[in-house]
Amino acid sequence: MMKGFQNIKWQRYLNYVAIGLVLIIFSSLALAGGLPQSTVFKLEEIAISIILAVSLSLVVGFLGELSLGHAGFMCVGAYLGGKVSAILVEPLGNGILTLLISLAVGGLCAGLCGFIIGLPALRLKGDYLAITTLAFGEIVRTIFQNTSPESFGGAIGLATPRFNRKYFFIICFIMVLVTLAVIQNLIRSKHGRAITAIRDNEIAARATGVNVTRYKLTGFIVAAVFAGLAGVLFSYTQSNVSSATFDYNYSIEILVMVVLGGMGSINGSIIAATLITFLNKELATVLTGDLAVLKDLIYALILILIVIYNNSPKLAGFREKYNLKNLFARLTKNRFSKHDADDTKRWDVVPTKIKMDALLSTDFVVTEVKADKPKEEDHE
C-alpha cells in the first residue's frame, strides 16, 4: 500500500522533472556555446506551443467545452504585451522587469477578454462557446488589422523591440513550468474535480451543489490568461507581430495538438505539442508551395480518425479489447497494471464518472456475467 502511494507522488511530478531536465540540458549546452540559433528558435516555439496546448486542454479536455478562439486570446496577449514592451524598453531597458510587466498586462487583458466572451457563452448549454470564441478570434483580428499605424501598426503589424534571444528559451520553459504548476494543481484540487464533474454530467454536478457557471468561467479564464502569456512570449520572439498569424487555422492547430495528445491528458498535450511543432518546422523545409497543404490534410485526417475511433459508440467493444493499456497488461501478464483497476491512482482520471447506466439498470447481474466471460477465456 505504502509503496503504491509513493508511486503516485513520483508519477505526479514526472512532467516537471522531464521538462526541467530538458531545460537543464539545453541551457548548459547554450552556456557552453554549442547551441545553434535554429535550435534556440525551435525550443522557443515548442515552449509556446506547449503553453497553448496545455491551456486549451483545460478547456477542451477537462471542462468539455470547445474553444476555437485560442489564437485570438494569444493575439490579444501578443499585441498588448508587445506594445507594453515597446513602450517600456526606453525607460526600463530590455531586462526582466519589462518582460514581467508586459507578461502581466498581456495575461490580464487576455483573461479579461475570456471573461467577456465566457460570460454569455458559458451560461448556455451546447455549442455556443465554440461559435462565440470563433467570432471572438475574427473580431480581434479585424480590430488589430485596422488600427492606426502609430498605435498597433495596422496591416503592417506591430514592431516589437529586439531582444537578446540567446537565452530567451529558458524564460519560455520556465513559463511552461509555471503553466503546468497552475493548471495541474487546479485540476487536482477540489475545484478541478468540480470542473471534471461538470464535463461528465452537468445536471448531476449542479444537483450536488457545484456552481456550474462559476467553475466553467474560472477554467475558461485561466486558459485565456495562459494563451495571453504565450502571446506575449511570442511577441518577444518576433520582430513584427502580425494579426494574420492568429487566424482560425492556428486555433485549429492547437486543437489538433490537444486531440492528438488525448482529451484530458496534460502529458499527452505536452508530447503532441512538441511533436507537431517540431514536425511543422521540419516539414516547412521539405514541403513547399502547394504541397505544404499536405501537412494540413494529414492533420485533418488524424483529427477525424482519432475522434471517431475514441468516441464512436459502435466501436466501444473494439476499443475495450484492443486499447494500449489492456495490451500492455496482457503483455506483462497484469504485473504492473493491477493497481490501475481503480481510477484513484491516476490523477488525470478524476473518479467522478459514475456509471449511471450500470447503477440504474435492473439487469446488471447479467452485465456482470458478461464482463466476467472474457476473463475465463484468458485463463484457458
Place this chain on the structure above:
Amino acid sequence: MEFLITFVNGLSLGGIYAMIALGYTMVYGIAKMLNFAHGDIIMVGGYTILVFLAINPLVAIAAAVVFCMLMGIVIEKVAYKPLRGASPLAVLITAIGISYLLQSIAQMAFGSAPKFVVIADLGTLRIGGIAIGYSTIITLACSVVIMIGLNLFVKFSRTGRAMIAVSEDKGAAQLMGINVNNIIMVTFAIGSALAALAGLFFLLKAPTINPTFGSLPGIKAFTAAVIGGIGSIPGAMVGGLLLGLIECFAQSVPAIAPYTDAIEFSILIVLLLVKPTGLLGKKRREKV
C-alpha cells in the same frame, strides 16, 4: 437613392446568408449537431461550377447541386453517423476536421491562388439614377422562391413533416415509423444543395474562388442562424436577411466599413447575452 441601392444589395446578400443559414439550422434541428463543414460545401459547389463551366453554365450549376448533395450525404454517413450518440464535443471536433480536410483537398487540387469563375455577364438594370446588377435581382428572387418553397415543403410534404417530427422528438418519431436515418440524410442533402446554390450566387457577385471561399460566409451564416434562433427555419431566414442588411449598411459608411466583420460578430455575442434563444427560437426545458 443611395439608401435604396444599399437596401436591395443588403436583401440580396441576406438572401444568400439565409440560404446557408437554413442548412445550419435544419441540420442542427434534426441531427442536433453543428455542421462546421457546411461553409466548405459552398466552396465545393463553387469549384464544381469551375470544373463544369466549360461545358455549359446551366450544366455546371446542376452538377454543383448534385455533387454537393452527394458530398453532404457521404460526409454524414462516413463522419457523423458513427458518432451518433457520442458526446457533442466529439461530433463538433469531427466536423471541424472535415472542414479542414475539404479545404486542404481543394488546395491540393486547385492551388491556393484565387481562380476566376465568370459564369455569365448579366448586365445592370438602370431605372432613373439607380443602377442595380441583374445578378443581385436574380439572387434576391431565387432566394425568395427557395425560401417559400422550403417552407411549403417542410409544412406540407410527408418528408417535411417527418423532419419536423424528428426535430421535436427523435424517439417518438421513430416509434411512429419514421426512418430517422433517412430523414437525417435528406436534411443533409437539402442543406448541401442550398449551400451549392449559395456558392453560385457568391460567384455571381464576385467571380473569384479560393479554398477558403466558404469559411467566412459559413461562419457569418451560422451567426445569422443563431441570431434568428438556431433550429428555427423562419428564424434562419430573418437572421440571414438581417445580417445581410447590417453588412451592406455598415460597408456603405466609410468610417466603420473596415470593422464590418467585427460588428457582425459583436452582434452575435451581445445577442447571446441578452436573448440566448435568438429572435424566433423557442426555449427548451431541459429534462433529467
